[in-house]
Amino acid sequence: MGSRRYPGWRPVRTVAAGARVARVEVFFDLVFVYGFFNISRFVAEDLSTHGLVKGMLVLALLWLCWIAHILVAQRVRLGEGIAPLVTLTAMGAVLGIALSIPQAFGDQSGGGPAPVLFPLCYFLFRGLHLGLHLYAVRDRPVERRQLIRIGVAVVVSTGLLLAAAFVPDLPDDADHLWVRPGIWALAVLVEYGNGFVVGLAGWRLVAPGHFVERFELIVIIAFGELIISIGLGSGVLGKPVTWTTFYTTLVGLAAIVSLWWLYFDSLAPAAELAMHGRRGPARIALARDGYLYLHLPMIAGLILVAVGGERMVHHLGAAGVDLLGPLPGLGGPLLFTGAALYLVSLVAFQFRVLGTVVWTRVTAVVLVVAAVPVAGRLPAPVVVALLTVLTVGLVVAEIVLLAGSRWALQEAVREEREAREAREARWRRHHR
Structure with a gap:
């Protein structure tokens, strides 16, 4: 009855080369704000090597969920047919994953469902997307075999994650703290190693513009989590805002804006042009290396900056704090470690996608890495100011020294945008 009444309706509609990001996709990304936020909270509660490793393992699996969503979006229009239902159901699975993060490495016998809830929601999410993907490529046997x-x-x-959930508590002298993370690490190795084993055969990147835009949006999500975390560190709901807190957040925002600029001003549009210029396996390899893999350490770096920044703001906003004393704990070093990881990822991404290396960014990486051991000994206001000076200085240097190449790139991007807008305007004039 439905098909006779709506003859144009189809359960799945395929993606075209010029596809745009659907509204349901942007809405879907919002649940990852909560996921990234809980990872940063999880790491902040156990700010140690052990806590950092566990946080990065959770991020690696959450990232695979998002990647599965992106791959389906290269086959199916997620805003049409049954795809929105699958997408919104998958949001519930991501919410379950995010809720279970704080207790994901606990013992199932302890009474809480979180250690089992994480793998079950993870399997539900991946299963939903695999099912939709398999249906969309039912006539493509090579891609079906890959899936x-x-x-x-x-x-x-x-299965490994479930096994980790049921590992019983061991005596303290058995170093049981690394048993469950070790099993999780094996699960991550299976997933990411399988990506290389599967290879490039059978895959297609139908809409590279849509693909690139989705990754730009998830980077924006990570920046949003970074701003939220630093705001949370100010404790505005529990105590009055101080001038020191205002200084720290404002100076920190300048560093955040600089980090944002380093990705979005020139690198992101240049990478999109490079993606459009590649065809076949070369485009797939570029997408896998530059986006599926190298964007993960970018996100990880921003989350580490969020944790360090939150500790910094919280410390400076505390009553009676010694402003000339160093920031206790790993907050300062973590702030610079995250920034260094983010910058290194940008350099690697640019080299893989564009085949170029900018000496200003390499210099900035060296300076930020050199500041990591020093950050734990300097006064907290100096630490945040130092990071801001380095990042803002890098932006100013590139604006001045790379003005010619930036202008040429902006002209190319502008021409492409105006041509696309002209095509859309012509279509609208003929279909009023």
């Missing part, structure tokens, strides 16, 4: 191989890895990794 089945991915499905096998999902089953294995989920």
Whole structure:
């Protein structure tokens, strides 16, 4: 009855080369704000090597969920047919993952469901997307076989996560703190290793513009989490704002804006042009290396900056704090470690996608890395100011020294945008 009444309706509609990001995709990304936020909270509660490793393992699996969503979006219009229902159901699975993060490495016998909830929601999310993806490529046997191989890895990794949930508590002298993270690390290795084993055969990147835009949006999500975390560190709901807190957040915002600029001003549009210029396996390899893999350490770096920044603001906003004393704990070093990881990822991404290296960014990486051991000994206001000076200085240097190449790139991007807008305007004039 439905098909006779709506003859144009189809359960799945395929993606075209000029596809745009659907509203449901932007809405879907919002749940990842909560996921990234909980990861930063999780790391902040256990600010140690052990806590950092566990936080990065959770991020690695959450990232695979988002990647599965992106790959489906290269086959299916997620705003049409049954795809919105699948997407919104998957949001519930991500919410379950995010809720379970704080207790994900606990013992299931302890009474809470979180250690089992994480793998079950992870399996549900991946299963929903694999099912939709398989249906969309039912006439492409090579890609179907690739998806089945991915499905096998999902089953294995989920089994490992469930096994970790039921590992009983061990005596303290058995170093049980690394037993569950070790099993999780094996699950992550299975998933990411399988990505290289599967290879590039059968895959297609139908809409590179849509693909690139989705990654730009998830980077924006990570920046949003960074701003929220620093705001949370000010404790505005529990105590009055001080001038020191205002100084720290304002100076920190300048550093955040600089980090944002380093990705979005020139690098992101240049990478999109490079993606459009590649075809076949070369485009797939570029997408896998530059986006699926190298954007993960970018996100990880921003989360580490968020944790360090929150500790910094919280410390400076505390009553009676010695402003000339160093920031206790790992907050300062973590702030610079996250910034260094983010900058290194940008350099690697640019080299992989564009084949170029900018000496200003390499210099900035060296300076930020050199500041990591010093950050724990300097007064907290100096630490945040130092990071801001380095990042803002890098932006100013590139604006001045790379003005010619930036202008040429902006002209190319402007021409492409105006041509696309002209095509859309012509279509609208003929379909009023």
